Structures are given as C-alpha cells and as structure tokens.
Amino acid sequence: MTKHDQDRKTRILQAIAEGSRRSGTPPTVREIADLVGLAAPSAVHHHLETLEREGLIQRDSGLSRSVRLTARGRSLLELDDAVETTNLPMAARELVVVGQIAAGGPIEAYEERSESVAVPEFMSTADSYLLKIRGDSMIDAQIADGDYVVIKPSKVAADGDIVVAQVEENEVTLKQLFRESGRVRLQPANKAYAPMYYPTVNVQGVLVGVLRRVH
Amino acid sequence: MTKHDQDRKTRILQAIAEGSRRSGTPPTVREIADLVGLAAPSAVHHHLETLEREGLIQRDSGLSRSVRLTARGRSLLELDDAVETTNLPMAARELVVVGQIAAGGPIEAYEERSESVAVPEFMSTADSYLLKIRGDSMIDAQIADGDYVVIKPSKVAADGDIVVAQVEENEVTLKQLFRESGRVRLQPANKAYAPMYYPTVNVQGVLVGVLRRVH
DNA sequence: CTTGACAGAGAACAGATGTTCTATGAGACT
DNA sequence: AGTCTCATAGAACATCTGTTCTCTGTCAAG
Numbered sequence: 001m002t003k004h005d006q007d008r009k010t011r012i013l014q015a016i017a018e019g020s021r022r023s024g025t026p027p028t029v030r031e032i033a034d035l036v037g038l039a040a041p042s043a044v045h046h047h048l049e050t051l052e053r054e055g056l057i058q059r060d061s062g063l064s065r066s067v068r069l070t071a072r073g074r075s076l077l078e079l080d081d082a083v084e085t086t087n088l089p090m091a092a093r094e095l096v097v098v099g100q101i102a103a104g105g106p107i108e109a110y111e112e113r114s115e116s117v118a119v120p121e122f123m124s125t126a127d128s129y130l131l132k133i134r135g136d137s138m139i140d141a142q143i144a145d146g147d148y149v150v151i152k153p154s155k156v157a158a159d160g161d162i163v164v165a166q167v168e169e170n171e172v173t174l175k176q177l178f179r180e181s182g183r184v185r186l187q188p189a190n191k192a193y194a195p196m197y198y199p200t201v202n203v204q205g206v207l208v209g210v211l212r213r214v215h
Numbered sequence: 216m217t218k219h220d221q222d223r224k225t226r227i228l229q230a231i232a233e234g235s236r237r238s239g240t241p242p243t244v245r246e247i248a249d250l251v252g253l254a255a256p257s258a259v260h261h262h263l264e265t266l267e268r269e270g271l272i273q274r275d276s277g278l279s280r281s282v283r284l285t286a287r288g289r290s291l292l293e294l295d296d297a298v299e300t301t302n303l304p305m306a307a308r309e310l311v312v313v314g315q316i317a318a319g320g321p322i323e324a325y326e327e328r329s330e331s332v333a334v335p336e337f338m339s340t341a342d343s344y345l346l347k348i349r350g351d352s353m354i355d356a357q358i359a360d361g362d363y364v365v366i367k368p369s370k371v372a373a374d375g376d377i378v379v380a381q382v383e384e385n386e387v388t389l390k391q392l393f394r395e396s397g398r399v400r401l402q403p404a405n406k407a408y409a410p411m412y413y414p415t416v417n418v419q420g421v422l423v424g425v426l427r428r429v430h
Numbered sequence: 431c432t433t434g435a436c437a438g439a440g441a442a443c444a445g446a447t448g449t450t451c452t453a454t455g456a457g458a459c460t
Numbered sequence: 461a462g463t464c465t466c467a468t469a470g471a472a473c474a475t476c477t478g479t480t481c482t483c484t485g486t487c488a489a490g
Contacts, residue, residue, distance in 0.1 A: 008437085024241070024281075024283050025240050025241055025280045025281060025283075026239070026240055028279075028476075028477060028478085029477070029478060029479090030476085030477075030478095038437095038438070038439090039438075039439060039440085040438060040439045040440060040441095041477080041478075041479085042438075042439075042440080042441095042479080042480080042481085043437070043438045043439070045478070045479065045480090046436090046437075046438080047437090059478095061478085061479090062445080062446085062477090062478060062479080063446085063477095063478085064243075064279050064280060064446065064447075064476075064477055064478070065240045065279060065280045065477090066239075066240060066478095068239045068240075120426065123426065123427070123428040123429075139357070142354070142357045142358065142359040142362075142427070143357065144357040147357075147425075162429070207429050208428070208429050208430070209426070209427060209428050209429055210362075210425070210426070210427035210429065211424070211425070211426060211427075212357075212424060212425035212426075213423070213424050214377070214422050214423050214424055214425065223467085243446075243447060243448085244447070244448060244449090245446085245447070245448095253467095253468070253469090254468075254469060254470085255468060255469045255470060255471095256447080256448075256449085257449080257450080257451090257468075257469070257470075257471095258467065258468045258469070260448070260449065260450090261466090261467070261468080262467085263448095274448095276448085276449090277447095277448060277449080277475075277476085278447095278448085278476085279446075279447055279448070279476065279477075280447090281448095
C-alpha cells in the first residue's frame with residue numbers, strides 16, 4: 001500500500017467522521033467526494049468497498065447515508081475519546097473563554113481571568129470552548145475584533161475549516177486549513193499575513209460558531 | 216389539541232429518536248410512516264412541518280434523513296438528563312427568528328416558519344428578535360450569508376448604528392444609519408449597493424448582536 | 431516495452447426520498 | 461344542515477443517492 005493510498009483512505013474516514021459531526025447524519029457518497037476532493041461518486045464507492053472489506057466502516061447496502069465508522073475505524077482516527085457528544089439537551093450552554101488570539105499569531109491563554117458566555121446549542125457542543133478575537137487577524141472570515149469564536153475540540157477537520165492547530169511544541173494558532181500535495185497550508189484569514197506550510201499539523205479543534213456583541 | 220393529536224406527535228418524535236439511535240442515522244419520511252403506522256409519506260410530511268414550526272424538530276429542506284430533534288423536542292420526550300434541567304442558571308434567552316433580509320432589500324417576514332435560537336443575555340434583551348441574513352448584503356459589516364442578527368427594538372439609534380428602518384409604508388430594511396445635514400443616509404453594508412437618502416426615517420430597532428454557525 | 435493492478439472520471443440507471451397537489455372523511459362549531 | 465379545520469391517503473414528480481459499467485492514465489513488476 002502506497003503512502004498516497006493511506007492518505008486517501010484516512011481522508012475518507014475523516015470525512016465520514018467530520019460529515020457526521022457537522023450535520024448529525026453521515027454523509028452521502030457525493031458529499032464524501034466533495035470533502036476529500038474526488039469528482040466521481042464511483043471513486044468514493046470504490047474506496048468504501050475497500051474500507052468495508054477492511055472492517056473500518058459499515059454500510060447498509062443501498063440505503064442512503066448509512067455509512068458509519070466501526071470501532072477499528074474510529075481507533076484509527078484516534079477518535080475514541082472525542083465522539084458522542086452530540087445529543088445534549090439544552091438550548092444553550094455556558095462555555096468558558098479560555099484565551100485570545102491576535103494577528104495570526106499564537107493563541108494567548110488566559111491565566112487568571114475567567115469569563116463565560118452562554119452559547120446556543122445549535123452552534124456548540126458541551127466540550128466546546130471560546131476564544132476572543134483581538135484585531136483584524138480573522139477579518140477575511142467575517143470575524144471582527146472582539147468577536148468570540150466557538151471551538152469544538154476535534155482531531156479531524158475538513159478542507160477549508162478554520163482550525164486550532166498545534167504547529168510547534170508550544171505554539172497553537174487559529175488558521176484555515178488546506179491540504180495540498182504532501183503538505184498542509186495554514187492560511188491566515190487576513191491577506192496581510194502569509195500562509196504557512198507544514199508537512200503535518202496537529203489539529204486540536206474546529207471553529208463551529210461566532211458570537212458578536214455590537215455596540 | 217386533541218388527545219389523539221398529541222399521541223401522534225409524540226409517536227413521531229419517538230420514532231425519530233428511536234430510528235436515530237438504532238441505525239445511527241435519522242429515519243426517512245417513509246420509515247417514520249412505518250414506525251408510527253401511517254400509510255402515506257405526505258401525512259408524515261404534514262406532521263413534520265407542524266413539528267418544525269413548533270420548534271420540536273429541525274430539518275434541512277430537501278436533504279434525506281436530515282430530521283433531528285431540538286432541545287425542546289428532546290425535553291418533550293423526557294430524554295433530558297435530570298441534571299441539566301436543574302442546575303445552570305443559563306444566561307440565555309430563547310428568541311424567535313422572525314424573517315430574513317437579503318441584498319439590501321426589504322425584510323421578508325416569515326409567515327409560517329418559526330425557528331427559535333438561544334441567545335446569550337449579554338448580547339440581547341428580552342424583547343429582542345432575530346433576522347436571518349441572506350446573501351452578502353451585510354458583508355462589509357462582517358456579517359455573512361446565513362448569520363443571525365439580534366435586533367433590539369428601539370426608536371432611537373446612534374450615528375453609525377445598523378438599524379431596522381421603515382422607509383416606505385410597507386418596506387422595512389436593515390442598513391447603517393448616518394445623520395447628515397437635513398437628511399438621513401441609509402448606507403448598505405455592501406459597496407455594491409448605493410446609499411439611500413430620506414428626509415426622515417422611522418427606526419424600529421438596532422443591531423446588537425451577531426450569531427454565526429460555521430459548518 | 432508489455433502487462434497487470436488500480437485510482438479515478440464520467441455517464442447512466444434504478445430505486446429511494448422529500449415534496450406537492452388533490453381528494454376524502456371525521457369532528458367541531460355555528 | 462352547512463362550514464371549517466385537519467389528519468390522512470394516494471398519486472405524481474423532481475431530485476437525491478447508491479450502484480454499475482466503461483474508459484483512461486499511472487505506476488510498478490516482469
């Protein structure tokens with residue numbers, strides 16, 4: 001099995017996990033194709049057959065959106081801890097603001113300050129946390145100075161997602177993630193800052209919501 | 216509402232919860248019909264519309280297996296953990312989405328659809344309401360397609376505020392307000408649209424918050 | 431170079447699926 | 461009775477969706 005194959009398979013597994021997390025239902029074959037950058041549903045179908053034969057996913061033949069990860073599939077993505085936070089029954093939940101982020105730089109964790117904000121259920125999960133935006137570092141993503149962004153802890157992310165990524169031993173940053181051939185591009189949401197390239201990044205969370213108080 | 220109606224609705228909610236739990240994906244309209252003993256998908260569809268209007272479920276129009284219970288739907292089934300309902304003095308209120316606004320044009324009030332969202336207290340008042348943004352008409356104010364804006368009813372506004380203004384007998388619009396000598400300028404938050412000038416405008420509300428769900 | 435395996439694209443198809451429209455029947459109310 | 465509301469059925473439709481088939485290009489092994 002080549003390196004490329006492994007990447008593609010992992011990407012598809014991630015897409016299934018990611019798609020399920022987003023909408024609450026597993027993705028269709030064509031949605032997976034979009035997520036991993038394939039043009040033909042047949043190509044995805046081919047991979048799904050392989051993945052099912054390998055015991056990483058299960059499907060109900062012919063039924064729409066029936067694909068799901070098996071325990072082995074999840075463990076391969078190291079998702080075992082993060083899953084199943086979906087059905088929490090509150091219209092809102094109190095989340096803690098854990099730090100702030102400025103100018104495309106590293107995230108600055110709050111040491112002593114403690115602030116919490118009620119976040120609507122439909123744009124958060126129970127384990128989400130908040131970051132406060134400083135400056136115009138996220139302006140191209142329609143995120144302004146003083147906005148709060150809701151981050152859901154997750155090790156998987158889709159192309160184009162805005163993610164919290166660990167790029168150095170002690171540096172965590174908030175950027176838009178794009179997978180390119182053989183590397184990962186972390187794109188600041190502000191044209192004044194240049195993208196950064198890494199062979200691999202450690203995704204810690206995904207942006208799932210924005211809150212703004214206007215004065 | 217008769218006893219029979221209540222039973223049927225509860226059964227449908229149960230079917231959604233049950234179907235989702237069993238297979239990992241929400242059921243289709245026809246699967247719900249089977250589960251609750253209805254012969255026609257249209258009958259289920261009719262109930263689903265009612266349930267969505269009542270805020271007990273949510274759907275993505277046209278997408279298969281996209282039905283899911285809201286917090287209120289789950290609480291009606293008493294699926295809540297006892298804990299969550301008892302603790303947490305939630306600093307949020309449930310506000311209703313009353314319409315949508317597109318392309319600098321008039322506000323389009325929802326006739327039947329009813330959607331409600333929990334909004335943090337710090338960016339709302341009890342009498343606030345929500346509008347859903349369509350298109351990029353507010354893009355220069357960092358408000359994107361699909362965002363919810365929190366409107367606080369008010370007859371007064373400061374210069375530069377984004378306001379809901381009544382400009383004609385039957386036309387209400389969302390724009391940035393500037394007072395100039397002898398007239399009022401209503402400035403769309405998108406350079407593609409020209410400002411409008413009025414001798415006087417009737418302010419109905421002021422933008423006080425923005426909510427965005429990122430997927 | 432030839433061959434074989436395979437990822438992928440593209441087209442096509444059958445069945446699934448959400449939605450709409452019309453009609454019917456049962457209750458409730460006047 | 462007449463009228464209105466509403467749950468339900470049934471048919472029809474457009475789109476979604478999984479699947480299959482064929483073809484092409486790539487890459488590694490012989």
